[in-house]
Amino acid sequence: MEPSDSELVTGPRRPPRPLAPAHGTNPRGGDPLNNTTTTLTLTAFSCKGRGWCPSCAAKRALESSTHLQDVLPRVGYRQWTLTLPRALRWVVRTQPGVVREVERRLVRAVWRWQRAQARRLGVTGPLHGGAVGFLQLFGSALQLTPHLHVLLPEGLWGEDGEWVALPPPEDDEVEAVLHRLLRQLRATFAALESRWPEEAEELLWAEGAQHRLPLEGDASPKKKARRLARALGFSLHADTAVHAFDRVGLQRLCGYGARGPISEERLTRLPSGLYRWQPKRGPALALTAVALVKRLVALVPPRGLHLTCFHGVFAPNARLRRVVMLAPPPPPAPVGTPAPALARRRRLDWATALQRTFGVDVWRCPCGGARRIRAVVTHLATAQAMLRSMGLLPPRTPLPRAHAPPQRSLGF
Numbered sequence: 259m260e261p262s263d264s265e266l267v268t269g270p271r272r273p274p275r276p277l278a279p280a281h282g283t284n285p286r287g288g289d290p291l292n293n294t295t296t297t298l299t300l301t302a303f304s305c306k307g308r309g310w311c312p313s314c315a316a317k318r319a320l321e322s323s324t325h326l327q328d329v330l331p332r333v334g335y336r337q338w339t340l341t342l343p344r345a346l347r348w349v350v351r352t353q354p355g356v357v358r359e360v361e362r363r364l365v366r367a368v369w370r371w372q373r374a375q376a377r378r379l380g381v382t383g384p385l386h387g388g389a390v391g392f393l394q395l396f397g398s399a400l401q402l403t404p405h406l407h408v409l410l411p412e413g414l415w416g417e418d419g420e421w422v423a424l425p426p427p428e429d430d431e432v433e434a435v436l437h438r439l440l441r442q443l444r445a446t447f448a449a450l451e452s453r454w455p456e457e458a459e460e461l462l463w464a465e466g467a468q469h470r471l472p473l474e475g476d477a478s479p480k481k482k483a484r485r486l487a488r489a490l491g492f493s494l495h496a497d498t499a500v501h502a503f504d505r506v507g508l509q510r511l512c513g514y515g516a517r518g519p520i521s522e523e524r525l526t527r528l529p530s531g532l533y534r535w536q537p538k539r540g541p542a543l544a545l546t547a548v549a550l551v552k553r554l555v556a557l558v559p560p561r562g563l564h565l566t567c568f569h570g571v572f573a574p575n576a577r578l579r580r581v582v583m584l585a586p587p588p589p590p591a592p593v594g595t596p597a598p599a600l601a602r603r604r605r606l607d608w609a610t611a612l613q614r615t616f617g618v619d620v621w622r623c624p625c626g627g628a629r630r631i632r633a634v635v636t637h638l639a640t641a642q643a644m645l646r647s648m649g650l651l652p653p654r655t656p657l658p659r660a661h662a663p664p665q666r667s668l669g670f
Contacts, residue, residue, distance in 0.1 A: 299620070299629065300650070309558035310396075315518020320615060321606040322566060323513035326390065327505055328586045330572075333421060334412035336499040337511060340364055340439075341405040343491025349450050350404050354563045357393060359446055361406050365389045365569045367439045371431060372414055375424045385414040385422065388572040388582070392515030393565050398538035400519065400553040407515035412499065415571055419581035426485075427496055433487035436494040516566060519557045 340360070342350060350356050369387040376385055390409040397403035413423040427435070485497040500507040524536045533550050535543040545553070559565060571578040612618045621629050635641045645651040 300645075310518055310520045310554045312518065312520045312522050315520065317606070317608070317611055319513045319516040319518065320611050322516040323509045324606060324614065325586065326512045327509040329584050330390075330508065331411070331421075331582050331584065332502050332505075333423070334499060334502045335409050335508060335511070336412055336426065336496055337515070338364065338368060338408045338410060339405065339493075339495040339498075340408070341403070341493040341495075345491065346447065347402060347404055351395070351402060353450065354560050356446065356450065357404060357406070357563075358567070360443060361391045361393070361408065361567065362569070363439055363442050363446075364406065364408060365391070365410070367435050367442070368408075368410055369414075369570070370438070371427070371435050372410075372424055376414060376422055379422075379424075381416075381422050384417055386416075386571050386578060387411065387414050388570040388576075389568070390512070390515075390572060391567045391569065392512075393559075393563070393567075394515070394517075394519075395559060396519035396557045399540070399543065400535060400537075400550075400557070402556050409511065409515065415578060415582055419578055426499065429485055429487070432485045432494060432496050433489075435496075436487040436489055436492060439494075440489060440492060520554070 342360075350360075365387075368389075372387060373385050388411055392407040392409070393404070394407065395402060395404050412426065413421060415421060483495065483497060485495065487494045498511070500511055526534045528534055528544070532544045532546060535545060535550075537543070568574065570576065571582050573579065609620050612620055623629050635644065642651060646653060
């Protein structure tokens with residue numbers, strides 16, 4: 259199919275709007291004699307943020323879940339969610355390395371229980387496990403709540419890569435895993451040194467982690483959950499699982515762990531100027547712009563802290579990684595460029611993300627041809643002038659003419 263004369267023009271950064279084609283056409287129209295059309299489609303650069311930008315967080319969650327769906331082995335998985343007590347959230351936020359230690363201890367505690375289960379079933383020899391850990395610093399009410407979502411297979415692998423399936427845990431076994439984790443972390447938490455906030459950003463962390471929101475009590479009845487253990491303020495939940503053939507459910511579970519704190523569907527602006535945020539459960543919040551920004555600043559991950567980690571046979575340098583992991587499909591080559599010579603993972607571009615999420619092919623022109631990138635505008639003034647000429651921005655308000663101040667009347 260011959261490419262058309264459609265133009266794809268990209269502009270300067272404009273967070274936090276999603277990257278999607280804007281509505282607008284080129285006034286030149288097309289050439290009816292050559293059966294070609296000239297349609298102008300505008301897109302914006304992403305802000306590349308890892309904090310609370312809805313667009314970038316949604317793309318990160320989609321990219322992570324899509325990659326894990328393609329490469330994780332076709333076995334059953336269970337999500338283990340660990341929540342820290344309120345007294346430790348401020349300490350963990352100021353010392354991010356403690357979260358990684360808690361995650362490693364949790365993974366090893368579950369592996370120890372799985373190996374004991376395999377021994378009861380008569381399995382001998384060394385056994386190896388794998389895990390994918392997601393770190394989230396937020397709660398549904400925009401509070402600072404560091405917690406872990408760890409995705410573990412429902413079994414272990416032998417030395418030769420043979421899969422050993424295991425039964426799901428019972429309520430007492432989840433409680434035993436939590437108590438073992440707390441015994442191992444006793445020395446780690448005893449060595450922590452708590453301190454007072456010294457900077458304005460640390461003060462926001464402390465307020466987001468320790469101050470309760472003025473909410474009315476939730477009238478919805480709380481059901482007794484299965485596979486849920488609580489001790490000393492810690493909470494361990496392990497009742498969410500997907501079977502080996504539910505790859506769509508696996509992608510949804512990975513996307514839930516890699517999601518961002520903000521969803522545009524839950525945030526609305528009221529006529530009074532306040533912002534209404536609807537949590538996952540409970541009453542809605544009405545916040546001023548300043549209070550909303552303070553909440554969001556406290557949720558920005560610290561620099562250098564990985565939000566997704568791989569353990570065991572899923573780790574990058576694991577010996578059994580090439581045996582148990584699936585080969586990822588080759589990435590689609592961008593339009594107009596040759597395929598890369600090296601078979602390495604590349605980031606998911608926005609066109610592929612929109613295609614897999616909404617079924618929209620941004621490279622397909624309404625006339626049936628393929629779009630091409632004609633211009634990349636990085637200068638702000640040039641982009642604003644282009645948008646005003648197309649009627650997508652209001653005209654610039656002219657500045658009033660300068661004049662001398664009025665002469666005061668004298669009382670003669």
